[in-house]
Amino acid sequence: MASSSTSDAKQIKVLVRCRPILEHERSHSTDSIYLEKESGLIRLNTRQGNTKEFTFDNVFDGASTQELVYEKGEFSRTVEAVVKGFNSTVFAYGQTGTGKTFTMEGKQDIQKRKEGAGEGPSKSSDVGVIPRIIHELFDRAKKKHGDEVKFSCSFVQIYMEQSYDLLQADMGRLRSARNNRPSSSRKPALSSRLKLRWCKEKEFYLENMSVFDCETPDDMLHRFARGVGNRKIASHRLNMQSSRSHSIFMVNVDMPSEAAPGDRIKSSLMLVDLAGSERVGHTGSNSKKELLRESVFINQSLFALRKVITNLASKRRHVHIPFRDSTLTSLLKNSLGGNAFTTMVACLTPSDTFYEENLCTLEYASRASSIVNQMTVREDPKTKLIRELKQRVKVLEAELVRYKSGLVPAAVTAGHSANALPQQPVVASTPAAASVPSSSATDYEEMAVETQNVNEALMVENADLREQLRFIQAIVTMEDGEGGAEASSSKKDLHTVETAILMELFELRRENEAMRETIQRLEFGSTSHKRHQGGTRRMKKQTSHGKVGRSSQKKGMLTVEQLRSMFSVGGSSNNVMDSLGTSMRVTTTGNILDAGSYEEEDDESARPANVEANGMDPVEQLSELLAERSALMEGNTR
Numbered sequence: 001m002a003s004s005s006t007s008d009a010k011q012i013k014v015l016v017r018c019r020p021i022l023e024h025e026r027s028h029s030t031d032s033i034y035l036e037k038e039s040g041l042i043r044l045n046t047r048q049g050n051t052k053e054f055t056f057d058n059v060f061d062g063a064s065t066q067e068l069v070y071e072k073g074e075f076s077r078t079v080e081a082v083v084k085g086f087n088s089t090v091f092a093y094g095q096t097g098t099g100k101t102f103t104m105e106g107k108q109d110i111q112k113r114k115e116g117a118g119e120g121p122s123k124s125s126d127v128g129v130i131p132r133i134i135h136e137l138f139d140r141a142k143k144k145h146g147d148e149v150k151f152s153c154s155f156v157q158i159y160m161e162q163s164y165d166l167l168q169a170d171m172g173r174l175r176s177a178r179n180n181r182p183s184s185s186r187k188p189a190l191s192s193r194l195k196l197r198w199c200k201e202k203e204f205y206l207e208n209m210s211v212f213d214c215e216t217p218d219d220m221l222h223r224f225a226r227g228v229g230n231r232k233i234a235s236h237r238l239n240m241q242s243s244r245s246h247s248i249f250m251v252n253v254d255m256p257s258e259a260a261p262g263d264r265i266k267s268s269l270m271l272v273d274l275a276g277s278e279r280v281g282h283t284g285s286n287s288k289k290e291l292l293r294e295s296v297f298i299n300q301s302l303f304a305l306r307k308v309i310t311n312l313a314s315k316r317r318h319v320h321i322p323f324r325d326s327t328l329t330s331l332l333k334n335s336l337g338g339n340a341f342t343t344m345v346a347c348l349t350p351s352d353t354f355y356e357e358n359l360c361t362l363e364y365a366s367r368a369s370s371i372v373n374q375m376t377v378r379e380d381p382k383t384k385l386i387r388e389l390k391q392r393v394k395v396l397e398a399e400l401v402r403y404k405s406g407l408v409p410a411a412v413t414a415g416h417s418a419n420a421l422p423q424q425p426v427v428a429s430t431p432a433a434a435s436v437p438s439s440s441a442t443d444y445e446e447m448a449v450e451t452q453n454v455n456e457a458l459m460v461e462n463a464d465l466r467e468q469l470r471f472i473q474a475i476v477t478m479e480d481g482e483g484g485a486e487a488s489s490s491k492k493d494l495h496t497v498e499t500a501i502l503m504e505l506f507e508l509r510r511e512n513e514a515m516r517e518t519i520q521r522l523e524f525g526s527t528s529h530k531r532h533q534g535g536t537r538r539m540k541k542q543t544s545h546g547k548v549g550r551s552s553q554k555k556g557m558l559t560v561e562q563l564r565s566m567f568s569v570g571g572s573s574n575n576v577m578d579s580l581g582t583s584m585r586v587t588t589t590g591n592i593l594d595a596g597s598y599e600e601e602d603d604e605s606a607r608p609a610n611v612e613a614n615g616m617d618p619v620e621q622l623s624e625l626l627a628e629r630s631a632l633m634e635g636n637t638r
């Protein structure tokens, strides 16, 4: 079976849009930006005569229509990527009032449109990227997959590092409608706070975020309009301005896989309108304590975003990417330097009063355009593992046939392919096409050195994580000292971050351990291979566990239990918490439960990938083949 896990390296696409000068700005500012649409040149001018030049793929001036931005900005490619199964992101970045919301949502007051039969969202020329993308996505996905494709959406906003569900109020509304409660009680709940969680499969995600199925583009746009309305109400209740929060509209597409008939693939599209950055001085007389606090949070998360962009764009190797520094960067982890097809829309104001802000936006846009994402189709982990195991079984069957016919000398593969299973899945479409890996002493040495390099990189990341952990612990200790309700709530958040980091730390340690074992196996394989060839060269690097590893590895054999534990998802996470001795437990999906609410996992869910639909267990099948092969090898050497 062909692999459906395709991947493609793509740079982040950056568009720059400068809005027209607004009526109220004419009296105190002049147009300070020169744009050349054809060449993509942007020149910033100041009254003092300073100039700075940048070049981008696409630049749009104040006269550019929404339609032109959508077409020339190639948002159809975003749609195409989502329909192919790649995650995608579009995010608007820029100073307050530069037209981010105008570009993403459009000019019309979208939340004022009524829900109801026949009254679909406006398709006027003023609509922004989000409504256009949704229409095109439904069109193209339905054309390709018919009724087999399913859509759903969620809508969240991040305000002062807290995430709020903008569609949870709809659930409240539905419930109260069902209970025939008066319409006055159908108000959006502010209990819509969401917790940021982490698990290995999904990485960062928002727990209990509401997800709504949508049959048509208008269904989805009504949800979107509802969320925009709720954002306004929530803004009012929280005494904030909507523009001072980040909003993320998430579209999920679930469709049949073309590469693996019978399987399904899922892709998601994140449409992000970021809060505007601004200098505190520009908030004028309004810059009271609360506004200042808001600004600190906005700038903090935008600072984290800029740091992530800077580090990702850095040419230095093994540089730490601080995704965990804010809720926003945690949620955008896959969009920046991850596996998504990402478009950044950098928004500018033409007013020369904001030269510094425009310059800052263009500098980050320029850095972002050099970031490369490795796009991958998201495949169900169980399906992926079963597919890989099936491929492995085919390879081993072919190998066995060759052994039986005496074509391959046993020593050639001693200690190699069996042990390489988790690290090096071999892809072969048919048994005939499967070839026995040819190995030489040099191959082994190169692999060992390469593995050692990866190991070292992981150790550096470990050290970074430890450093962060110490920093967080120091803050928690400080908060302990300060006390107060506010302190305890932020302390709780820090504990969540801390737990996420501890979990990742454990995973990294586990990976380190696995790497070390691989090196030992490679050394063992190489030494036995060289002994067989009568070679005298020794491996360059030895690990401290070398001897134990060798004696415990009998001809590179793995038991069924060892294989299971290597592929078990849930077990390891619980071990993390046990070994850390914390009062929390982690379920197979990574949800963190209090000790009191801990639930035992059933065996089935703890063994997600071991049993196929036909009842065969690929792991056992594999183990039997390995045992048979080993016996044959022994026979051959004798």
Ligand SMILES: Nc1ncnc2c1ncn2[C@@H]1O[C@H](COP(=O)(O)OP(=O)(O)OP(=O)(O)O)[C@@H](O)[C@H]1O
Pocket: 018, 019, 020, 022, 062, 094, 095, 096, 097, 098, 099, 100, 101, 102, 103, 107, 242, 243, 244, 274, 275, 276, 277, 347
């Ligand atoms: N391309 C454009 N053409 C005409 N008017 C525009 C354009 N872009 C923005 N505007 C107008 O500029 C004003 C500010 O735009 P908008 O609210 O979209 O900015 P923003 O960057 O989202 O601000 P904030 O960060 O505060 O949310 C609005 O009145 C909007 O209608």
